[in-house]
Amino acid sequence: MSKKELRIGLVGYGFMGRTHSNAYKRVGDFFPDLQYRPVLKAVSARNAERLEAFAKQWGYESFETDWRKMVQRTDIDAIDICTPNDKHAEIAIAAAEAGKMVLCEKPLARTVAEAQPMVDAVEKAGVANTVWYNYRRIPAVTLAKQLIDAGKLGKIFHYRANFLQDWTISPELPQGGEGLWRLDDNAAGSGVTGDLLAHCIDTAMWLNGGIKDVSAVTETFIKERVHTASGKKQKVGIDDACIFHCHFDNGSLGLFESTRYARGHKALYTFEINGQHASIKWNLHDLNRLEYFDHRDDSLERGWRSIHVTDGDMPYMDKWWVPGLSVGYEHSFVHQMADFLQSLEENKPCSPTFREAQETQKVCEAVLASAASKSWKETGTSWPG
Numbered sequence: 232m233s234k235k236e237l238r239i240g241l242v243g244y245g246f247m248g249r250t251h252s253n254a255y256k257r258v259g260d261f262f263p264d265l266q267y268r269p270v271l272k273a274v275s276a277r278n279a280e281r282l283e284a285f286a287k288q289w290g291y292e293s294f295e296t297d298w299r300k301m302v303q304r305t306d307i308d309a310i311d312i313c314t315p316n317d318k319h320a321e322i323a324i325a326a327a328e329a330g331k332m333v334l335c336e337k338p339l340a341r342t343v344a345e346a347q348p349m350v351d352a353v354e355k356a357g358v359a360n361t362v363w364y365n366y367r368r369i370p371a372v373t374l375a376k377q378l379i380d381a382g383k384l385g386k387i388f389h390y391r392a393n394f395l396q397d398w399t400i401s402p403e404l405p406q407g408g409e410g411l412w413r414l415d416d417n418a419a420g421s422g423v424t425g426d427l428l429a430h431c432i433d434t435a436m437w438l439n440g441g442i443k444d445v446s447a448v449t450e451t452f453i454k455e456r457v458h459t460a461s462g463k464k465q466k467v468g469i470d471d472a473c474i475f476h477c478h479f480d481n482g483s484l485g486l487f488e489s490t491r492y493a494r495g496h497k498a499l500y501t502f503e504i505n506g507q508h509a510s511i512k513w514n515l516h517d518l519n520r521l522e523y524f525d526h527r528d529d530s531l532e533r534g535w536r537s538i539h540v541t542d543g544d545m546p547y548m549d550k551w552w553v554p555g556l557s558v559g560y561e562h563s564f565v566h567q568m569a570d571f572l573q574s575l576e577e578n579k580p581c582s583p584t585f586r587e588a589q590e591t592q593k594v595c596e597a598v599l600a601s602a603a604s605k606s607w608k609e610t611g612t613s614w615p616g
């Protein structure tokens with residue numbers, strides 16, 4: 232069977248540019264039955280020298296220093312946005328208007344208002360779209376979804392999640408510019424809420440349904456940092472840490488925490504869900520395992536089971552090695568790409584679509600508004616979008 236080409240134009244070559252490029256390169260080798268084959272057609276960024284080196288290293292056929300040119304090219308089918316958050320909307324809307332499929336790194340945008348025209352643009356153009364909330368596609372997390380959907384947990388009472396990092400503790404760290412735009416409110420939109428809690432919220436709604444209302448507290452521990460653009464100390468506008476609790480639509484309670492000030496934790500994403508019959512927990516540092524406790528087990532044998540999610544009948548695992556051998560962070564992106572290609576074959580949306588990611592955006596915005604006003608906020612979400 233001859234494959235259909237999906238000609239990719241990537242915007243941005245940072246950390247996420249690499250994770251996505253790796254996914255495009257690997258997916259055909261490990262998901263050989265897919266009809267579509269990604270072709271690394273072009274990459275775009277402003278620094279020509281580094282762009283050329285990136286294109287060469289990852290095997291892109293060409294490069295453009297102006298993303299607008301790339302979006303207009305007729306030899307490109309899909310635009311993948313890996314830029315800082317403040318560029319997502321402009322690029323996505325231009326790409327959709329040019330009839331391109333659009334893949335966007337999370338979060339969809341800085342605010343709900345900025346994201347809405349993105350949702351409208353892809354829907355008006357009728358182009359395939361997805362947002363890279365990659366953690367859903369870690370096999371153990373996907374297995375959690377299967378267990379919940381099969382009713383194993385029964386009625387769910389509690390959802391708890393953390394995303395802990397420690398890379399911004401030094402007051403000497405500047406804000407703005409390459410690598411550090413995540414500290415600049417204007418480029419990022421928010422701090423840990425949009426960067427890290429957005430992941431937790433996406434997974435949480437996917438596993439446990441919509442979030443009705445939230446009560447949050449945020450903190451900015453370092454109030455001023457040198458801005459790389461001005462060379463001067465400027466007020467820091469992002470949230471360094473955020474804690475919120477919430478009601479889910481199904482009546483369960485949620486508790487979420489994220490910080491970049493948890494010394495010793497580099498990227499510890501964890502969640503635990505407690506249901507009437509069973510509980511599950513997962514953590515990113517041991518990502519191949521899903522912990523499961525079932526109260527219906529024989530009482531003398533009852534206890535937490537540690538399921539090593541590597542067997543061939545477990546999500547995605549028939550595509551990789553042999554049972555018992557594990558996968559890693561990068562595979563979550565390969566899986567998302569495989570699902571995207573599959574969705575094209577089936578002419579179905581690839582979740583999370585822009586519309587679904589907009590619901591996560593609404594929760595993030597309600598969290599920030601709640602912290603600012605010290606009051607409960609309705610999220611106004613309608614999951615799944």
Ligand code: SOE
Binds near residue numbers: 426427430
């Ligand atoms: C921030 O350090 C970051 O790179 C996020 O931007 C990613 O989305 C997250 O997956 C890992 O941490």
